[in-house]
Amino acid sequence: MQAEINLPEHQRKLEEFKKKKEHLGGGVVLYKNVLDLDFGRLRSFALEQAEAEMAEMYTPGKDPRTGQDGYLNRNGYFFDAKGIECMPRHCAFVYSDPDPDIKEILETIETTTDKCVTDYIDQFSIAAMSVWWKIKGHILVYPPDSFLGLHADTSTDYAYGSPHPPNQIATRTVVSTITFFNDSVDDTSQLNGTNFMGGWLAFKYLGIRYKPRKGDLIVFPSNYMGAHACEMVKGDTRFSHVGWYCQGTPNPEVGENVIDPAEATEETLGRSTNVYLTKPLGRAMTEVWAGLQPERWGYGED
Numbered sequence: 001m002q003a004e005i006n007l008p009e010h011q012r013k014l015e016e017f018k019k020k021k022e023h024l025g026g027g028v029v030l031y032k033n034v035l036d037l038d039f040g041r042l043r044s045f046a047l048e049q050a051e052a053e054m055a056e057m058y059t060p061g062k063d064p065r066t067g068q069d070g071y072l073n074r075n076g077y078f079f080d081a082k083g084i085e086c087m088p089r090h091c092a093f094v095y096s097d098p099d100p101d102i103k104e105i106l107e108t109i110e111t112t113t114d115k116c117v118t119d120y121i122d123q124f125s126i127a128a129m130s131v132w133w134k135i136k137g138h139i140l141v142y143p144p145d146s147f148l149g150l151h152a153d154t155s156t157d158y159a160y161g162s163p164h165p166p167n168q169i170a171t172r173t174v175v176s177t178i179t180f181f182n183d184s185v186d187d188t189s190q191l192n193g194t195n196f197m198g199g200w201l202a203f204k205y206l207g208i209r210y211k212p213r214k215g216d217l218i219v220f221p222s223n224y225m226g227a228h229a230c231e232m233v234k235g236d237t238r239f240s241h242v243g244w245y246c247q248g249t250p251n252p253e254v255g256e257n258v259i260d261p262a263e264a265t266e267e268t269l270g271r272s273t274n275v276y277l278t279k280p281l282g283r284a285m286t287e288v289w290a291g292l293q294p295e296r297w298g299y300g301e302d
Helices: 007-019 039-057 081-085 100-123 125-130 266-271 282-289
Strands: 021-025 028-031 058-062 069-073 078-080 089-091 133-142 148-151 173-180 196-198 201-203 208-210 217-221 228-230 238-246 274-276
Touching: 007 021, 007 100, 021 100, 021 208, 028 100, 028 208, 039 058, 039 089, 039 100, 039 133, 039 238, 058 078, 069 081, 078 081, 100 125, 100 133, 100 173, 100 217, 100 238, 100 282, 125 173, 125 282, 133 173
Parallel strands: none
Antiparallel strands: 021 028, 028 217, 058 069, 069 078, 089 133, 133 238, 133 274, 148 228, 173 217, 173 238, 201 208, 201 228
16 A cells, blocks of 8 residues: 655655756756666666567567568567667566565655656646546666657557557556656767767757756656657667656556556555556645645636
């Protein structure tokens, strides 16, 4: 079950994070250097996990029609090697790892993210009316020469007349977060085995480009206005952690499975990534849960 919040400590942390934040524009808020972790251990774990999940998802093979080298997924579909190798590696099952040190690190990331999102929702308080549950984050590993094109986290790429996507959980996302595990540097002379070049986070519609720094956390809208890309990574590997805060009644038929902590065992809760929030995140959510309007603004009011 979820631990009780130590309110004085929780409030102290919130005030500390507020001093470290910068609104970059358009609802994109940077919380600077809010995490101090064993980033070396975390990066090593992420590399191992990414390799294991990649091996489970794809097998080296050839296109049965052309003989071209590439990869076959678990359903037997062929993907060309260049297309796969320029994509980030997903570590989606990190919460299944039994290592207590890794569990502690991941829990620290989650609680810190919750605190930053608490401050974020209090700043943009109408968001409090649209957050029911969260998706605990997974890790992204960007090898050299990889990138991620412009996309919105809410997108499922559906077009009328085509089959409905089997997994529609993206449509539930409201607030997105990204935490960075290492630094982007400017040239090869600064590379030291822990950092990388490029890999800036770019919000095209908002005119924002952010240079990743270890320990930083960014919170932003999940919708099309928050559409973003990871620019080409060079020199070494870029590591980040992504998470989401969501709304709506889950529909398991389209991949929306959410655990209620009040009804789950501790073991199930520990392995689950999609979890209802059982306590409001800050002032605005407290008001919403009490049936109040967080922004009492109307025509003719300041």
